[in-house]
Amino acid sequence: MSGPLISARKLVKRFGDFTAVDGIDIEVAPGESFGFLGPNGAGKSSTMRMIGCVSPVTDGELRIFGLDPATDGRQIRARMGVVPQSDQLDGELTVEENLVLYGRYFDIPRAESRRRTAELLDFVQLTDRAKSRVEPLSGGMKRRVTIARSLINEPELLLLDEPTTGLDPQARHILWDRLYRLKQRGVTLVITTHYMDEAEQLCDRLVVMDRGQIAAEGSPRQLIERYSTREVLELRYPAGTNEARSTDLVDIGERVEVLPDRVLIYADDGEAALSQVHARGSYPESALVRRSSLEDVFLHLTGRSLVE
Amino acid sequence: MLSTPAPVRVWEHNFAVYRRIWRSNVLGAFVQPLLYLLGMGLGVGALVDRGTNSLELLDGLSYFAFIAPALLATTAMMVSSQEALWPVIEAFMWSNSYRSMAATPLSPGQIVSGVALWQATRAAIAVTGVAIVLTFFDETRSLGLLLTIPFGALTGLAFSVPLTAWSSTRNTETSFPSIQRFVIVPLFLFGGAFYPVDQLPGWMQPIAKATPLWHGVQLCRDAVLHRLELSDTLAHVGVLTAFVVAGLAVCRITYARRLAE
Numbered sequence: 313m314s315g316p317l318i319s320a321r322k323l324v325k326r327f328g329d330f331t332a333v334d335g336i337d338i339e340v341a342p343g344e345s346f347g348f349l350g351p352n353g354a355g356k357s358s359t360m361r362m363i364g365c366v367s368p369v370t371d372g373e374l375r376i377f378g379l380d381p382a383t384d385g386r387q388i389r390a391r392m393g394v395v396p397q398s399d400q401l402d403g404e405l406t407v408e409e410n411l412v413l414y415g416r417y418f419d420i421p422r423a424e425s426r427r428r429t430a431e432l433l434d435f436v437q438l439t440d441r442a443k444s445r446v447e448p449l450s451g452g453m454k455r456r457v458t459i460a461r462s463l464i465n466e467p468e469l470l471l472l473d474e475p476t477t478g479l480d481p482q483a484r485h486i487l488w489d490r491l492y493r494l495k496q497r498g499v500t501l502v503i504t505t506h507y508m509d510e511a512e513q514l515c516d517r518l519v520v521m522d523r524g525q526i527a528a529e530g531s532p533r534q535l536i537e538r539y540s541t542r543e544v545l546e547l548r549y550p551a552g553t554n555e556a557r558s559t560d561l562v563d564i565g566e567r568v569e570v571l572p573d574r575v576l577i578y579a580d581d582g583e584a585a586l587s588q589v590h591a592r593g594s595y596p597e598s599a600l601v602r603r604s605s606l607e608d609v610f611l612h613l614t615g616r617s618l619v620e
Numbered sequence: 621m622l623s624t625p626a627p628v629r630v631w632e633h634n635f636a637v638y639r640r641i642w643r644s645n646v647l648g649a650f651v652q653p654l655l656y657l658l659g660m661g662l663g664v665g666a667l668v669d670r671g672t673n674s675l676e677l678l679d680g681l682s683y684f685a686f687i688a689p690a691l692l693a694t695t696a697m698m699v700s701s702q703e704a705l706w707p708v709i710e711a712f713m714w715s716n717s718y719r720s721m722a723a724t725p726l727s728p729g730q731i732v733s734g735v736a737l738w739q740a741t742r743a744a745i746a747v748t749g750v751a752i753v754l755t756f757f758d759e760t761r762s763l764g765l766l767l768t769i770p771f772g773a774l775t776g777l778a779f780s781v782p783l784t785a786w787s788s789t790r791n792t793e794t795s796f797p798s799i800q801r802f803v804i805v806p807l808f809l810f811g812g813a814f815y816p817v818d819q820l821p822g823w824m825q826p827i828a829k830a831t832p833l834w835h836g837v838q839l840c841r842d843a844v845l846h847r848l849e850l851s852d853t854l855a856h857v858g859v860l861t862a863f864v865v866a867g868l869a870v871c872r873i874t875y876a877r878r879l880a881e
Binding site: 368389409418465 | 636641715720724881
């Protein structure tokens with residue numbers, strides 16, 4: 313297929329008076345890994361549910377595989393995999409049964425569904441758990457089962473709604489590795505996340521969403537270059553004094569953000585900025601120079617931090 | 621590729637879950653009807669059968685022969701109603717299994733059909749258990765018991781499908797005990813299972829006869845006692861089917877609406 317895999321024009325989702333998605337435009341190319349970054353309530357999940365053809369579009373145009381969800385939802389869903397925000401596995405059934413039965417929803421013959429299940433459990437490294445009940449598995453393992461399940465119909469497009477929320481760092485890295493492999497196989501990934509590191513790891517391109525709208529779009533690197541500086545100096549002063557202490561510092565670096573718990577100075581050279589702070593007789597309790605991240609982009613665009 | 625009807629593929633999920641728990645059900649399925657039959661049929665029956673005119677009032681039947689077949693219908697009602705309350709809200713809110721299904725090519729209507737198919741199966745399984753118990757007794761050992769399995773499944777559906785429409789709109793289970801107390805139990809008591817409804821006050825009789833249970837009881841009783849008549853049978857089946865069809869129509873709307881949320 314040529315042309316975009318997903319295209320949205322002025323896409324809107326309203327629930328009563330509340331506008332969850334407020335006229336967004338996106339295009340996702342085949343094989344691309346595309347992210348929606350934003351805090352809770354930004355409209356990411358509502359967008360995902362429209363793309364997943366379960367929630368009807370209120371206004372605007374949405375095409376997936378060139379098809380219209382309003383009329384061709386069934387055909388679209390047949391070619392798509394969905395990893396929902398919360399695991400929707402049947403805890404009473406075994407890992408294997410969960411996958412085989414899910415395959416049946418796609419009308420995959422039982423024998424074929426079993427064959428694919430074995431293959432997928434191998435892919436997510438859970439072959440030894442095939443016969444275990446799902447309920448006692450760890451959160452990370454359940455996520456892997458959910459991902460394996462979403463692949464049972466060999467989807468061209470995989471939707472992942474906050475795939476690693478609530479997982480420990482090790483479990484997240486295992487998941488990222490598996491998703492990266494899928495991407496290498498040519499599966500188009502669409503991911504929502506409020507984790508900057510996740511977006512940086514997984515997404516070729518992303519949109520920053522805020523209050524139902526797209527605040528910025530680009531690759532993680534482009535966004536950081538465009539909306540932030542190379543480095544960030546983080547200063548911590550005794551609790552409650554950030555505001556007062558930072559008044560003398562506002563002209564250091566390109567920009568200064570005062571947060572409740574720290575002061576951020578955006579500068580291409582963080583160490584040089586720190587020297588300037590010291591030269592003005594200000595000695596914070598701690599000072600840290602780090603590289604800019606998508607969190608800084610978000611802060612710059614919206615004036616709020618991502619995880620509150 | 622050979623395709624399986626969608627409701628059957630939804631049904632497979634329920635069946636897989638049931639296969640894990642059926643053992644804990646099976647004993648109850650036999651013991652409970654047996655206790656009822658012994659307690660009511662033999663105990664109360666001994667009193668009733670001694671009364672004047674009892675044979676006349678019971679249409680020429682012993683009390684045991686009167687209530688034993690009704691147990692097929694009441695069991696179907698009890699089992700399917702259960703299946704239409706907690707499991708439905710569970711699938712919407714806790715396990716989210718309906719949402720899982722909705723993410724696949726399955727439509728809300730197909731999900732509903734699969735759910736109903738499973739409820740019918742549960743009723744049929746339970747009715748089969750009672751039917752087996754009824755073969756232990758001379759008065760109810762009858763080939764008609766075979767017919768009571770589809771009749772029982774239909775009776776069960778006439779309850780479970782409308783109830784499913786209700787529970788699919790609920791966000792909590794708080795109303796469910798009341799449904800059991802104020803819908804299921806009164807029907808159990810007044811639906812013609814334990815005495816002919818013409819023993820009720822005149823104004824109550826049409827109400828009793830409008831409920832699915834009365835029709836189910838009549839079907840099962842007539843089948844076991846070999847006195848099915850075509851016109852009555854069609855009427856009973858027709859009423860029960862109407863409950864199912866109306867319930868399915870509402871369920872399609874409520875499921876579609878909720879799954880699109």
